[in-house]
Every structure is written in structure tokens, then in C-alpha cells.
Amino acid sequence: MATEVLMPKLGLTMTEGTVQEWYKKEGDAVKKGDVICLIASEKLTMEVEAEADGYLTKIIATVDEDIPVKGVIGLIDESAEIGITAATSKIEITKQDIKVLKVENITQQESEKRADGERIFASPLAKRLAKEYDIELQFVRGTGGNGRITKRDIERVLDKGLDDTIEVNVASTPEEKQIEKFVAAELNIGEGLIGMRKIIAQRMHKSMVSTAQLTLHRKASLDKLAKFRNKLKQKLQQANVEIPITYTVFVARAVALALKKNPQMNSTYSNGSYIEHNEVHLGIATSVRNGLMVPVIHNVDKLSLSTISENMATVTEKARNGESGAYLTGSTFTITNLGTSGVEYFTPILNTPETGILGLGSLVKEVSLDKKGKPYYELKMPLSLTFDHQIIDGSEAAAFLEDVVYYLENPMLLVI
Known part of the structure; x- marks a missing residue:
């Protein structure tokens, strides 16, 4: 029987978190209480422990992927036989199942449409950043599962601009261009730092600029x-x-x-x-x-x-x-x-x-x-x-x- 590893809620205002590092890999044996990964919100970091003995049969949330609170980030199966099978011959099937589940869980209200009528899927954090920096999602190419737009895609747009095949409104005045450079720099706060030091840098900077x-x-x-x-x-x-x-x-x-x-x-x-x-x-x-x-x-x-x-x-x-x-x-x-x-x-x-x-x-x-x-x-x-x-x-x-x-x-x- 599979046990779901869920994204914990670290604070009153937390809506989603990010997996910073996996300490275990698919197929590894785990015991209840073993630390299997490190997750982070905008304020805190926390090590997630296994809630059952078994095998980490599936890692669903990749590093730096935004996952809603209580969303599934991995699976632990108590059966050694199932664990080994899931870690070898059934990987592709599991991935496809997960993609289907992700698409089904995205409501019509959470998606938009491109000019050609194609639906747009975006994570809540990506949508919030896009709104904050006035970026139209229809002009952003998603690199997440099923073409989903993630935080990384918004950061890419702010840092390097849009892909050649997509157009977007750009700054026209020197003042606006300066703001664009500032915004791009904002998203690189903590670059070059690791672990807790990076999280502290991001939190302290956010605190100063948002209040x-x-x-x-x-x-x-x-x-x-x-x-x-x-x-x-x-x-x-x-x-x-x-x-x-x-x-x-x-x-x-x-x-x-x-x-x-x-x-x-x-x-x-x-x-x-x-x-x-x-x-x-x-x-x-x-x-x-x-x-x-x-x-x-x-x-x-x-x-x-x-x-x-x-x-x-x-x-x-x-x-x-x-x-x-x-x-x-x-x-x-x-x-x-x-x-x-x-x-x-x-x-x-x-x-x-x-x-x-x-x-x-x-x-x-x-x-x-x-x-x-x-x-x-x-x-x-x-x-x-x-x-x-x-x-x-x-x-x-x-x-x-x-x-x-x-x-x-x-x-x-x-x-x-």
C-alpha cells in the first residue's frame, strides 16, 4: 500500500512550497522518521520525514518545482517487491499517470487561453509573479509538465526576455527599461549562496521591499x-x-x-x-x-x-x-x-x-x-x-x- 509524501504547511500564509533537495532517490529503502527531502516556503525551510517504512517508489516533485500545500511530492510503498518494480519497469507508466492527474486537477478557473485558443496552465506562484510584474501568460512558454508555466519560466522571461517565437510588450522609455533591469535583478537575490543562507537572503530582501x-x-x-x-x-x-x-x-x-x-x-x-x-x-x-x-x-x-x-x-x-x-x-x-x-x-x-x-x-x-x-x-x-x-x-x-x-x-x- 502506497503512502503519499505531502507538501507540509509551514505557516499561516503558505499556499505552496518548493523541494530544495532530495536526500533519497527512487528505489531507496526508507524507515519511518528518516529525513527524505528538504522543502522551503517563502519564510521557512523544513526537512520532511518518511511516515512509513518501505521504499521511495516515486519522486513526483522535482527540485525547485512549486507544489501546493498538501500536494503529493512523492510515494512510499511498504512492499519491497512493488518498490523495486516501480523503480524499474513501471517508471514510464507512473509518469504518464501523474501527468494525467496533474491535468485533471487543474480547474478551468486556473487556466487561460493563448491567442490560438490553446489552454494555458500555470502554477499559482507563476500566476502571482506574472500579475506582479505585468506579464501576460499567453506570451510565456511553459517548461513544466504538460507545458505548465512555473516560477522558473517567469524568472527566465524577466532575466533573459521571451523566446524568439513569442512576442510581448516591452519597455519603451529609459525609466521603464531601468525598472526591467531592477526586476530581473530582484529574482536573483541569494544567487551564489546555498542552503539556509540563501533562504535568509531571499526572506530579508523580500521583507525590505514588500513593507x-x-x-x-x-x-x-x-x-x-x-x-x-x-x-x-x-x-x-x-x-x-x-x-x-x-x-x-x-x-x-x-x-x-x-x-x-x-x-x-x-x-x-x-x-x-x-x-x-x-x-x-x-x-x-x-x-x-x-x-x-x-x-x-x-x-x-x-x-x-x-x-x-x-x-x-x-x-x-x-x-x-x-x-x-x-x-x-x-x-x-x-x-x-x-x-x-x-x-x-x-x-x-x-x-x-x-x-x-x-x-x-x-x-x-x-x-x-x-x-x-x-x-x-x-x-x-x-x-x-x-x-x-x-x-x-x-x-x-x-x-x-x-x-x-x-x-x-x-x-x-x-x-x-
Whole structure:
């Protein structure tokens, strides 16, 4: 009995993904839990594991091919005999069957017609890119299965122009030609890089060009929080409870409470769809070997400080160990900490499609004056809030940041 290997859904807005690399080839024996391929969306990469023992009898999705979420990318058969047969004598039949299935699954609404009446088949991503760059699909030659137009075909048109046998409207003014060159360059972002570094380059660039990012800076006094934290640590030690309550844990709790008061900041905007989320799923930017990942603490607004601390330690460790899973998806807001690097202020880049990201800087001691004018040292944390000005006005972002600071400066509210 064949088990289908499906394209997983890595995020709220993901509609399709791409197979970056197959670790197994057709005919290879696999065991349940074996990593068989690496897939990527616009935001994340993930290793796909086999869900059954058997043989990888068919690879349906080729490298760099766009596949809809829950679409079949491969087949695993439990029978060794069937596996060997499928990997040898029945390959051509299987390919033909797959082509027929692909054609049957494309609806009339998903196709267009060329001037001669021939139907046009295009992947959703190819159609979206064509619309974005004002390319008429009837003038693009598809190189995918059954002549289907893929992302690669759109990239080819933008980079090298159309095939000699097909005509298309081209830029006529110097300004338009310059835009065409820029657009072609856009699609080569990450060229020359590999693996996670390439994905990060593409995501960061997309974030910068698809949003209107603005960053606000201010500091929060942590004198009260520092005393509260010390007392809490003492109580935990007396109770023989080993829970590391870092300043980042307090910030996570403060951010969760502030997001509930400012739901417009707990939102995502992608493909013309704006959503304010009821649940707060907090992404924690985490440095890993050769890159960055954003594991997620789900429903953080409903968790205590101790549970947040435990979950934060768990998801960041999984990220550093390269583990895959649902903990990497679904964030609605992100925090990133460069405090341990000695950085005070910086401009975090949005983890699109999220509306906001909060950067934590290195703790500093500054001279302040008390009510009597006497100087004293005050512990402060620099905060950098980047937000999408398309969605949030400066005053709204400032109000959210004010609430975060208020909770940090009144730590008793964090345990209520």
C-alpha cells in the first residue's frame, strides 16, 4: 500500500512550497522518521520525514518545482517487491499517470487561453509573479509538465526576455527599461549562496521591499524588575526549583500583555489579506549555525513566567539542534535579542508577514536624578520596535511600545 509524501504547511500564509533537495532517490529503502527531502516556503525551510517504512517508489516533485500545500511530492510503498518494480519497469507508466492527474486537477478557473485558443496552465506562484510584474501568460512558454508555466519560466522571461517565437510588450522609455533591469535583478537575490543562507537572503530582501518599515527606539527602566527578579530567583532556589528566569522571559510576558491591549500590532499582512490574530504566538529569533531561525512559543499570553521560560528554552534548543516541527510556524510577532553582543540599539527587519518585531539591546547603567535631584545609577534596557507603516501608524506603534515599557517597569503586573 502506497503512502503519499505531502507538501507540509509551514505557516499561516503558505499556499505552496518548493523541494530544495532530495536526500533519497527512487528505489531507496526508507524507515519511518528518516529525513527524505528538504522543502522551503517563502519564510521557512523544513526537512520532511518518511511516515512509513518501505521504499521511495516515486519522486513526483522535482527540485525547485512549486507544489501546493498538501500536494503529493512523492510515494512510499511498504512492499519491497512493488518498490523495486516501480523503480524499474513501471517508471514510464507512473509518469504518464501523474501527468494525467496533474491535468485533471487543474480547474478551468486556473487556466487561460493563448491567442490560438490553446489552454494555458500555470502554477499559482507563476500566476502571482506574472500579475506582479505585468506579464501576460499567453506570451510565456511553459517548461513544466504538460507545458505548465512555473516560477522558473517567469524568472527566465524577466532575466533573459521571451523566446524568439513569442512576442510581448516591452519597455519603451529609459525609466521603464531601468525598472526591467531592477526586476530581473530582484529574482536573483541569494544567487551564489546555498542552503539556509540563501533562504535568509531571499526572506530579508523580500521583507525590505514588500513593507514600509520604520523603527522606534526608547529605554525601559529595569531597577524594579531587577529587584523583583532577584527575589524570585531566591524563592526558586529555596524551593529547589531550577527555572532560568532571564530578562528576555520578562520581556516576552510584557510583549504578550501589550499585544492583547494593542491587537493591531498582533497582525499579519500578506497577499492583500490583513488579519488581526486573537492568539499571541511569539517568535524568538535564534542564532543557529550558518543562519537564523525563529522558533515559536504558541499562546504565550496564556502562559506563566515559569512556563514561558521552559518553553523558550525548549524551542530554542530544538532550533539549534536542527529539529523540524510545528514549533517553527505560526508566529504573529517576534522578538530578537542582541544584548549579549553589546549592541544597544538596532533596526530589526520584520519577520514578514508579521506587522512588528521588537529588538532587545544590551543592559546599560545610566546616571539619573531622583526627586530631590540626587544622582544615582539606573539600570535600563534599550528597545527597538520595527513596524510596518502600511498597517500601523507611528502613534499606534508608540502606544504599544509604551505598554511594553509600562509592564517592564511595573513587574508585579507580569505575574497577575
